[in-house]
Amino acid sequence: MARSSDETRFQLQRDRMLRAAAQCFNLKGYSGTSLKDVANLLGLTDAALYYYVRNKEELVYQCYLRAADVAQEAMLRAIDDGANGLEQVRLYIRYHIELIVGETGPLAIMSEIPSLTPAHRDEILQRSRAHSKNFEALLERGIADGSIAPCDVRMTGNAIMGALNWIPKWFHGDEKVAARLLEQFPTILSAGLAVR
Amino acid sequence: MARSSDETRFQLQRDRMLRAAAQCFNLKGYSGTSLKDVANLLGLTDAALYYYVRNKEELVYQCYLRAADVAQEAMLRAIDDGANGLEQVRLYIRYHIELIVGETGPLAIMSEIPSLTPAHRDEILQRSRAHSKNFEALLERGIADGSIAPCDVRMTGNAIMGALNWIPKWFHGDEKVAARLLEQFPTILSAGLAVR
């Protein structure tokens, strides 16, 4: 067993699988996509996927986990790079979209959490809520530092995150659209936040 | 056969069914919800649903059709009631949310169009696109009449509609939240549009 190089190979394939799965799930939903759909996208047989994952439920779970990791990374970078709340919000939106439309994508949108195992569901829900809280914290920071006008951070967060979460529903890899998305969305979604 | 009264009864039950189905679909997705899930919510047996619909696919189709009708109604009322583009946009958002959280709701979010029959898919896609175009037209009207600052109407439309479409994912009938949603969202989503 070749230590690090084998692990890399395994992990690479596994990652390809998760991206393929995310693409299918975003298109036809969890139960709507068969393992065969995912396998075909990889040029494999459905049974082969079981080498990488215990069962279908775990496949979604891993997809959601991956999406959560990536979103969190965007959040951390935004907090690092932004000078004030408003900038951090805008950067988070940008980084998040970059990850969706870029190499890491497609990311699974967490739209069928109820289908998960109780344990997995709890974990994903917790991370999801934590992420929302973090985003709301950015808004509050902005209000505190004067870069964002006072607002209902909960609802504002829901609105912005909703617009972001919906992207995979209509974006399907077109480069032109990706560029436009990246250029427009951060501005559009943060335009209403700034103090007048 | 009692003419109009029986038809009413039938249609009432049918409508209850569509709302129950929409609720299930929004929660667990199309393939993720069994007909039994929907039937249980109505206190019926799964087989009973076949009295109202030919098969499961038609159930989704009807749900989507209903959602399209309702959204269109919101659009028409907004166009009637708004004095300029910006007002019409704001009113559309408000009316749309009123319908989602009110008596007519829950409405199915059209997130699994690929699962439909080709014929049904085409019809729903066409209506969906038409609706998007109508919304973009509101934005253009606003830009023309000076109430909305120039912007990429396509992307702006995607952002706003995304935020709206995502609502059923996190709103689950809480009255308090409904009120807050109704009060905040129209403002939040149109805050960035007005000319400075």
Next chain:
DNA sequence: CAAAAATTTTAATCTGGATTAAAATACGGC
């Protein structure tokens, strides 16, 4: 190159859930 480990396929099984037909019940009109 040969052996061992890693990866994938083949070929079954198993199951949930869609679908259907026939039977049972509810319900309005008379």
Next chain:
DNA sequence: GCCGTATTTTAATCCAGATTAAAATTTTTG
């Protein structure tokens, strides 16, 4: 209360797709 229609249930059938075990193939290592 009785009849005919509307609605629902019961009791099968049927199938796609998940899952598994064993065999085949590919890759890695020495």
